[in-house]
Amino acid sequence: MSSLVQPLLSLERLAKTYPNGTAALRGIDLTVRSGTVHGLLGANGAGKSTLIRILCGATHASAGRILWRGAPVQWSHPAQARAAGIATVHQQIPLVGSLSVRENVFLGRSGWARSGRKERRRLSRLMGQIGYHLPPDIPVAALAIGERQMVGILQALAADAQLIVMDEPTASLAAPERRIVHRAIRRLAGEGCAVLLVTHFLDEVLALTDALTVLRDGAAVVSSDTAAVDEAAIATAIAGRPIHRAARPTARAGADVAAEIVGLRSPGRLAPCTFRVRGGEVLGIAGFLGSGRSELLQAIFGADRSALGVVRVSGRAVPRFPVAAVRAGIALVPEDRASQALVPGLPLWQNITLAHLGRLSRWGVFPRRGLERAAAAAAVRRLLIKTPDLDTAVGDLSGGNAQKVSIARWLCGPTRLLLLDEPTAGIDIGAKTEILDQVRELSAAGVAVILVDSQLKLLLEEADRILVMREGAIVAERMAAETDEQELIRLAAGAPGAGPQGQRH
Numbered sequence: 001m002s003s004l005v006q007p008l009l010s011l012e013r014l015a016k017t018y019p020n021g022t023a024a025l026r027g028i029d030l031t032v033r034s035g036t037v038h039g040l041l042g043a044n045g046a047g048k049s050t051l052i053r054i055l056c057g058a059t060h061a062s063a064g065r066i067l068w069r070g071a072p073v074q075w076s077h078p079a080q081a082r083a084a085g086i087a088t089v090h091q092q093i094p095l096v097g098s099l100s101v102r103e104n105v106f107l108g109r110s111g112w113a114r115s116g117r118k119e120r121r122r123l124s125r126l127m128g129q130i131g132y133h134l135p136p137d138i139p140v141a142a143l144a145i146g147e148r149q150m151v152g153i154l155q156a157l158a159a160d161a162q163l164i165v166m167d168e169p170t171a172s173l174a175a176p177e178r179r180i181v182h183r184a185i186r187r188l189a190g191e192g193c194a195v196l197l198v199t200h201f202l203d204e205v206l207a208l209t210d211a212l213t214v215l216r217d218g219a220a221v222v223s224s225d226t227a228a229v230d231e232a233a234i235a236t237a238i239a240g241r242p243i244h245r246a247a248r249p250t251a252r253a254g255a256d257v258a259a260e261i262v263g264l265r266s267p268g269r270l271a272p273c274t275f276r277v278r279g280g281e282v283l284g285i286a287g288f289l290g291s292g293r294s295e296l297l298q299a300i301f302g303a304d305r306s307a308l309g310v311v312r313v314s315g316r317a318v319p320r321f322p323v324a325a326v327r328a329g330i331a332l333v334p335e336d337r338a339s340q341a342l343v344p345g346l347p348l349w350q351n352i353t354l355a356h357l358g359r360l361s362r363w364g365v366f367p368r369r370g371l372e373r374a375a376a377a378a379a380v381r382r383l384l385i386k387t388p389d390l391d392t393a394v395g396d397l398s399g400g401n402a403q404k405v406s407i408a409r410w411l412c413g414p415t416r417l418l419l420l421d422e423p424t425a426g427i428d429i430g431a432k433t434e435i436l437d438q439v440r441e442l443s444a445a446g447v448a449v450i451l452v453d454s455q456l457k458l459l460l461e462e463a464d465r466i467l468v469m470r471e472g473a474i475v476a477e478r479m480a481a482e483t484d485e486q487e488l489i490r491l492a493a494g495a496p497g498a499g500p501q502g503q504r505h
Helices: 048-055 078-084 101-105 117-130 145-158 175-190 202-208 231-239 293-301 322-328 348-356 369-383 399-411 429-444 456-462 485-493
Strands: 007-017 023-033 037-042 063-068 071-073 086-089 163-167 194-198 211-216 219-225 257-266 270-278 282-286 308-313 330-333 417-421 448-452 465-470 473-479
Touching: 007 048, 007 194, 023 037, 023 048, 023 063, 023 194, 023 211, 023 219, 037 048, 037 175, 037 202, 037 231, 048 086, 048 163, 048 194, 078 086, 086 145, 101 117, 101 145, 117 145, 117 175, 145 163, 145 175, 175 194, 175 202, 175 485, 194 202, 202 231, 211 231, 219 231, 231 429, 257 293, 270 293, 270 448, 270 473, 282 293, 282 456, 282 485, 293 322, 293 330, 293 417, 293 448, 322 330, 330 399, 348 369, 348 399, 369 399, 369 429, 399 429, 417 429, 429 448, 429 456, 456 485, 465 485, 473 485
Parallel strands: 037 194, 037 211, 086 163, 163 194, 282 448, 282 465, 330 417, 417 448
Antiparallel strands: 007 023, 007 063, 063 071, 211 219, 257 270, 257 308, 465 473
């Protein structure tokens, strides 16, 4: 990377210490140049979110300087940062669900004719530039989480920013959508814009960025041109130790059928789906954004009340509502943990035991706090959840630890079928390894697992068998050891000659 490229943003000894004494940033130096992509990496809790909040004017640094185009600045409000030319695509995108895609993309903009004609023309051009199209008038609440991510990216592009901060922009996207975002990032850099990219995908870092900074415990432990490092060195810098995986157990041949799904369907969401999963088996679900992967898990769990068909666990039909699913041993870790899995204001121990109050209460009515706290403490130890204490609000935990809480909830009861929807999205490599190792332990103990993940490489590594979905239907089945990413992409895309669905149970 040429040193002649003008620095757009420079951070000099930037520090942030909170009133309780927590040092979130410890003297960070970082330079982002126009026309480049700069990777910002680190474990959950390393300080990335604090740095972003300072850059976008949501909080103040305790010490150090921000230089914007060579001049010192200190923004007291996000509107000032936006006016200066900084746009942020947050991991949890602050969109208005009741408003349309068009209204969200241009939210807060002034000077537009509110008839919407100018907005429609500009939105069409923006979607054409990134090669991704959404109906402009559909409410954002009706979109999948990955589609909402694309709305957030369009919103940032509409701001004509000189620096776009992207916080995990591809965390919930399948391979084709990830490529669309990658093209958009490259286009932005090619036009002279700078991108500060926060991501946990190391292949993405190596493919897209010109330079990178790794944070650990609030300090910058690596600042380098990307060409000078490799994936192993980055992973070690993030975790502070070499990363090793536990051996994956092989699904036991002849194991009993743990769950059977027969003709499960939902109007406008799912075509009839029929398959079985055995105890100790990890069944992967592959497919592009909008293929029906999440809808399938929601229907199995009974959260889609319009769904029809039969779900059997250990040979017994499960009534079509979540309470019955939990009683039958079905557990769901949803894609959107913030709104569907966790209660941010409740303490960690109550979030963990929430689904099992009947079993942990006297006569199923009177709560037994001692039992609840003991069960929560055991789950915290098992999943290595980093928290000051059991009374910490789950909303105060890092993303990786919050995700562990959503999984720990199901360690308190007799889970027979574990449904995991994007369990590693937006978390660092250390937490990801710990979560996947825990999934391996559960499958080794006989729990059946259905795993949805946009990373096909991860599915191939973790699953025994993979079902491929397209347009709400299961279109193919493959043994993980007998396929590869290219074939799964062809099957998910409906490419000619990709092969019919196999029926191997």
